[in-house]
Amino acid sequence: MRSNGSLILEKYSFGMGDRFAHQASAQLRACMQIIERGVEVTPVWNKSHREHAIVGSNPGSVRTAAEAAIRTLNWSSPFYIDADHIRPETVDAFVESSDFYTLDVADAIGQLAESQEINSFLERHAELVGTTKIPNIDEPFVTSRGDIEKIAGKYLKAVNEASSLYRHIEAEKGKGNFITEVSMDETDSPQTPIELLVILAAIADAGIPAQTIAPKFTGRFNKGVDYVGDVIQFEKEFNEDLAVIAYAVTKYDLPANLKLSIHSGSDKFSIYEPIRKALGQTGAGIHVKTAGTTWLEEIIGLAESGGEGLQMAKEIYAEALDHIDELCAPYATVIDIDSAKLPAKAEVANWSSEQFANALRHNPRCADYNAHVRQLLHVGYKVAAKMGQRYLDMLETCEPAVARNVTENLFERHLKPLFLG
Numbered sequence: 029m030r031s032n033g034s035l036i037l038e039k040y041s042f043g044m045g046d047r048f049a050h051q052a053s054a055q056l057r058a059c060m061q062i063i064e065r066g067v068e069v070t071p072v073w074n075k076s077h078r079e080h081a082i083v084g085s086n087p088g089s090v091r092t093a094a095e096a097a098i099r100t101l102n103w104s105s106p107f108y109i110d111a112d113h114i115r116p117e118t119v120d121a122f123v124e125s126s127d128f129y130t131l132d133v134a135d136a137i138g139q140l141a142e143s144q145e146i147n148s149f150l151e152r153h154a155e156l157v158g159t160t161k162i163p164n165i166d167e168p169f170v171t172s173r174g175d176i177e178k179i180a181g182k183y184l185k186a187v188n189e190a191s192s193l194y195r196h197i198e199a200e201k202g203k204g205n206f207i208t209e210v211s212m213d214e215t216d217s218p219q220t221p222i223e224l225l226v227i228l229a230a231i232a233d234a235g236i237p238a239q240t241i242a243p244k245f246t247g248r249f250n251k252g253v254d255y256v257g258d259v260i261q262f263e264k265e266f267n268e269d270l271a272v273i274a275y276a277v278t279k280y281d282l283p284a285n286l287k288l289s290i291h292s293g294s295d296k297f298s299i300y301e302p303i304r305k306a307l308g309q310t311g312a313g314i315h316v317k318t319a320g321t322t323w324l325e326e327i328i329g330l331a332e333s334g335g336e337g338l339q340m341a342k343e344i345y346a347e348a349l350d351h352i353d354e355l356c357a358p359y360a361t362v363i364d365i366d367s368a369k370l371p372a373k374a375e376v377a378n379w380s381s382e383q384f385a386n387a388l389r390h391n392p393r394c395a396d397y398n399a400h401v402r403q404l405l406h407v408g409y410k411v412a413a414k415m416g417q418r419y420l421d422m423l424e425t426c427e428p429a430v431a432r433n434v435t436e437n438l439f440e441r442h443l444k445p446l447f448l449g
């Protein structure tokens with residue numbers, strides 16, 4: 029929404045990826061269904077430079093597809109187009125079509141900041157040294173000057189990079205005409221609450237009007253499959269992060285709607301309940317990003333359609349298996365595929381529609397569900413991209429089954445557990 033001339037991201041927003049630009053209507057229908065149930069969730073279409081490069085698409089195509097869906101379904105509420113994980117070298121292609129920018133500064137984390145900068149940060153933020161009591165966190169944080177020095181040293185460069193990226197976009201688009209997210213999720217170790225507090229203080233110092241921040245959480249966020257990790261620990265960290273954000277917003281005068289963004293890698297079903305509980309208890313907002321889950325529903329829709337659709341789904345699997353190393357390389361840190369658990373091409377060739385759909389559909393209670401097949405196909409969208417028009421034509425031929433699966437997946441498995449329970 030616009031408030032005093034500036035774009036303000038709504039309390040609940042949901043990021044969706046539409047790799048082949050054919051599912052925006054089916055995705056938007058899921059958002060309409062959750063609104064019918066009384067919860068306003070704002071759709072955001074996200075696509076990263078990496079996805080564009082693999083598919084061979086350009087950033088403008090995301091807005092074109094989203095706007096077509098908006099018109100078809102008479103959507104009159106806000107929606108956004110997220111330039112996901114942009115960096116200085118990729119930002120320019122997204123300037124025209126996006127109004128949401130995810131500034132990815134993870135690579136700068138750990139590059140030691142200048143000692144002069146660290147010192148002036150410490151001078152500005154003497155309050156961070158000593159005992160910090162944050163409402164809704166049981167134990168106060170006790171830090172030494174050395175602790176804060178170390179954290180500032182680790183993160184100030186990343187915040188500086190976010191700042192120059194933000195200013196670059198601001199110069200192009202004008203202040204208040206876009207939503208800013210700072211993402212630090214694609215890094216090795218999760219940020220502690222006190223690290224998050226230091227980061228937010230630095231973001232405020234830099235004058236970055238961040239409305240969402242994506243930290244790295246504990247546990248594995250593998251692509252397209254459920255969370256792997258300690259859910260109790262996640263819940264604790266998540267609640268602490270909410271408390272730190274609420275505290276920092278007042279303390280450092282950050283945007284009042286600043287909220288967490290979870291880069292879920294899609295389908296982190298087992299943390300949805302702790303998230304929903306925490307939001308209910310605190311009244312906090314959230315942005316949850318998904319991406320490849322929709323592309324997997326496209327394959328399920330092809331498989332369910334039988335005939336040539338099923339044939340193509342099998343062909344995609346066979347090709348993905350043949351090129352497994354190449355397909356997995358860009359995603360190596362966010363997948364765990366056990367090749368021994370991948371069925372042979374010949375076996376899959378004999379699968380029925382139901383067998384294929386059951387293996388791929390993310391229903392952990394189904395005995396045929398195979399998380400390895402799912403991850404391989406998740407990163408296998410390059411295979412479909414290479415098929416080009418043949419794949420897009422098949423999507424259109426199988427449209428009823430594809431659309432039904434896309435909508436049902438987002439509503440039943442994502443939006444409902446996140447916002448309704």
Ligand SMILES: [Zn+2]
Nearest residue numbers: 211213214291
């Ligand atoms: Zn991310």
